[in-house]
Amino acid sequence: xxxxxxxxxxxxxxxxxxxxxxxxxxxxxxxxxxxxxxxxxxxxxxxxxxxxxxxxxxxxxxxxxxxxxxxxxxxxxxxxxxxxxxxxxxxxxxxxxxxxxxxxxxxxxxxxxxxxxxxxxxxxxxxxxxxxxxxxxxxxxxxxxxxxxxxxxxxxxxxxxxxxxxxxxxxxxxxxxxxxxxxxxxxxxxxxxxxxxxxxxxxxxxxxxxxxxxxxxxxxxxxxxxxxxxxxxxxxxxxxxxxxxxxxxxxxxxxxxxxxxxxxxxxxxxxx
Amino acid sequence: xxxxxxxxxxxxxxxxxxxxxxxxxxxxxxxxxxxxxxxxxxxxxxxxxxxxxxxxxxxxxxxxxxxxxxxxxxxxxxxxxxxxxxxxxxxxxxxxxxxxxxxxxxxxxxxxxxxxxxxxxxxxxxxxxxxxxxxxxxxxxxxxxxxxxxxxxxxxxxxxxxxxxxxxxxxxxxxxxxxxxxxxxxxxxxxxxxxxxxxxxxxxxxxxxxxxxxxxxxxxxxxxxxxxxxxxxxxxxxxxxxxxxxxxxxxxxxxxxxxxxxxxxxxxxxxxxxxxxxxxxxxxxxxxxxxxxxxxxxxxxxxxxxxxxxxxxxxxxxxxxxxxxxxxxxxxxxxxxxxxxxxxxxxxxxxxxxxxxxxxxxxxxxxxxxxxxxxxxxxxxxxxxx
Numbered sequence: 001x002x003x004x005x006x007x008x009x010x011x012x013x014x015x016x017x018x019x020x021x022x023x024x025x026x027x028x029x030x031x032x033x034x035x036x037x038x039x040x041x042x043x044x045x046x047x048x049x050x051x052x053x054x055x056x057x058x059x060x061x062x063x064x065x066x067x068x069x070x071x072x073x074x075x076x077x078x079x080x081x082x083x084x085x086x087x088x089x090x091x092x093x094x095x096x097x098x099x100x101x102x103x104x105x106x107x108x109x110x111x112x113x114x115x116x117x118x119x120x121x122x123x124x125x126x127x128x129x130x131x132x133x134x135x136x137x138x139x140x141x142x143x144x145x146x147x148x149x150x151x152x153x154x155x156x157x158x159x160x161x162x163x164x165x166x167x168x169x170x171x172x173x174x175x176x177x178x179x180x181x182x183x184x185x186x187x188x189x190x191x192x193x194x195x196x197x198x199x200x201x202x203x204x205x206x207x208x209x210x211x212x213x214x215x216x217x218x219x220x221x222x223x224x225x226x227x228x229x230x231x232x233x234x235x236x237x238x239x240x241x242x243x244x245x246x247x248x249x250x251x252x253x254x255x256x257x258x259x260x261x262x263x264x265x266x267x268x269x270x271x272x
Numbered sequence: 273x274x275x276x277x278x279x280x281x282x283x284x285x286x287x288x289x290x291x292x293x294x295x296x297x298x299x300x301x302x303x304x305x306x307x308x309x310x311x312x313x314x315x316x317x318x319x320x321x322x323x324x325x326x327x328x329x330x331x332x333x334x335x336x337x338x339x340x341x342x343x344x345x346x347x348x349x350x351x352x353x354x355x356x357x358x359x360x361x362x363x364x365x366x367x368x369x370x371x372x373x374x375x376x377x378x379x380x381x382x383x384x385x386x387x388x389x390x391x392x393x394x395x396x397x398x399x400x401x402x403x404x405x406x407x408x409x410x411x412x413x414x415x416x417x418x419x420x421x422x423x424x425x426x427x428x429x430x431x432x433x434x435x436x437x438x439x440x441x442x443x444x445x446x447x448x449x450x451x452x453x454x455x456x457x458x459x460x461x462x463x464x465x466x467x468x469x470x471x472x473x474x475x476x477x478x479x480x481x482x483x484x485x486x487x488x489x490x491x492x493x494x495x496x497x498x499x500x501x502x503x504x505x506x507x508x509x510x511x512x513x514x515x516x517x518x519x520x521x522x523x524x525x526x527x528x529x530x531x532x533x534x535x536x537x538x539x540x541x542x543x544x545x546x547x548x549x550x551x552x553x554x555x556x557x558x559x560x561x562x563x564x565x566x567x568x569x570x571x572x573x574x575x576x577x578x579x580x581x582x583x584x585x586x587x588x589x590x591x592x593x594x595x596x597x598x599x600x601x602x603x604x605x606x607x608x609x610x611x612x613x614x615x616x617x618x619x620x621x622x623x624x625x626x627x628x629x630x631x632x633x634x635x636x637x638x639x640x641x642x643x644x645x646x647x648x649x650x651x652x653x654x655x656x657x658x
Contacts, residue, residue, distance in 0.1 A: 009583075012580075012583060013583075013584070015653065018652075018653045019652065019653070029655060033575070033616050033617040033620065033656060034617075035603075036596065036597040036603065036616075038655055038656070039655070040655035056653055057653060057655070058575060058577055058654040058655055059580065060577050060580050060583075060596070061580055061583045063580075064580060064653065138603075138604070162603070166603050169603030169604075170603050170604040171604075
């Protein structure tokens with residue numbers, strides 16, 4: 001409970017734009033009391049621009065803080081900019097959230113998406129689509145929503161899905177179904193060939209998000225130098241450079257991680 | 273106010289200065305091993321025996337032979353259940369309740385995965401079990417029944433003497449987790465049919481890392497930790513001498529203060545409860561109000577979320593607990609409140625205040641003053657009204 005960043009605490013204790021907005025022309029609500037968090041967003045939209053915004057949130061510290069930074073992110077912005085805002089922007093503004101609280105930032109993004117749909121009078125997608133079924137009955141999360149979360153956020157494990165969507169987080173009975181969805185998605189993705197550009201992006205994100213934190217813990221670091229024909233050239237820094245174990249580190253850790261995440265043909269080469 | 277107001281005594285308690293004082297010489301001065309042949313160690317053994325006398329006295333046990341010292345309440349609970357199933361390997365059924373502490377609940381859930389049938393008794397909206405249901409659930413197949421003496425979250429006290437009588441009449445072993453009851457309400461094991469009982473030191477003003485399993489004379493027993501001959505061969509491992517001596521002192525003090533717990537501490541708890549009820553709208557007291565630990569108040573504030581309340585309380589240096597989903601690690605509110613069918617909009621907003629004899633009237637007044645502001649602020653922010 002006390003893993004919150006100072007930023008989260010700041011927004012939680014002194015939230016921006018809390019309360020009701022009397023002259024709002026779009027009001028949406030996501031979540032519910034049963035789920036443990038709910039967000040009501042009041043927006044005044046004029047000329048495709050958010051003139052004013054307020055929120056009311058029922059939820060824990062990170063839910064309130066997520067709502068607060070969301071209003072900062074969208075206030076005064078053009079709708080075309082607002083459309084691009086994701087839960088990751090909320091997380092970043094908060095200086096990070098504990099994994100189990102990521103769903104609070106997702107709730108913020110969902111509120112904005114819903115508000116835009118209401119404004120543009122689009123279908124809210126609240127009725128189940130053909131082929132859509134409820135997977136998590138505790139939190140009423142459908143297969144479509146889970147699939148979207150997995151694809152949008154590159155979720156790999158059931159735990160990731162729980163943290164983002166809450167699905168599977170209560171009784172846990174649907175965990176095998178979630179795992180099946182994950183496996184299905186990565187199987188079909190594997191069949192499609194990634195473009196070189198996609199691969200480079202992916203290599204970058206795996207190195208930055210998964211490999212560097214591990215090395216940095218041991219006082220080392222790694223830099224991506226080049227990528228061509230499935231050969232990833234990297235430079236080792238800090239306590240890794242010149243370490244006799246370095247070759248092994250590259251082979252076993254970096255290469256295995258990249259192979260399992262992206263392409264089993266990837267090779268890693270150390271450059272000095 | 274600069275210092276914390278600690279209203280979270282069901283989580284853990286302050287080690288009494290008298291207890292610490294009693295323990296200190298047993299680290300660097302009298303550090304002998306109680307099992308040693310020399311009198312430097314033997315002296316410690318004697319002091320441990322005196323401590324056990326005090327623990328036995330608090331519980332109303334017959335003798336110190338019935339006191340097995342363990343490392344914590346969870347070890348005591350696990351040992352009791354484990355002993356029963358090892359003593360009666362042919363019996364594959366266990367009876368317990370849905371509102372037990374995880375030390376019992378999760379061990380039973382684990383056993384259910386290894387071929388045991390577990391009956392988790394339901395509770396009503398006040399957190400009480402149905403004694404007829406209990407009686408019906410007990411069969412020749414039942415190895416042990418384990419029902420807590422008092423619930424840690426709501427303070428609901430179970431009619432343990434009546435329960436032990438029912439279990440005994442069916443010829444089944446009976447264990448109770450008395451971790452929250454010990455030191456707060458009177459326990460007299462001489463009068464009861466309780467075969468095993470668990471307590472934990474740090475809930476009654478001695479340090480963490482020490483617990484007791486009471487084992488009634490002539491009860492079948494199989495140890496959990498196997499090794500040396502300590503605790504009469506019932507629990508291996510070199511004695512945690514200083515902590516046992518501390519627990520002895522704590523037990524002595526608890527016995528002395530039991531009247532105070534049920535008069536003064538109860539008065540402070542009641543004052544807190546009445547004031548919160550009078551000053552804040554839409555609240556609900558959780559638990560069996562007439563059969564409740566004297567120190568515990570579990571109160572729900574509708575339409576606010578417990579973790580948010582705790583964070584604001586934390587800013588004011590007030591320590592308490594919540595049964596909200598955000599605090600349970602899962603995404604569901606407390607299993608105790610769910611078993612009691614507390615509505616979600618109340619369950620998510622539950623706060624547990626648990627007092628001790630170290631709390632003061634001024635602290636209660638301060639909390640009474642601060643809580644309405646916090647709840648009001650959060651309710652103003654909440655989309656739900658009434």
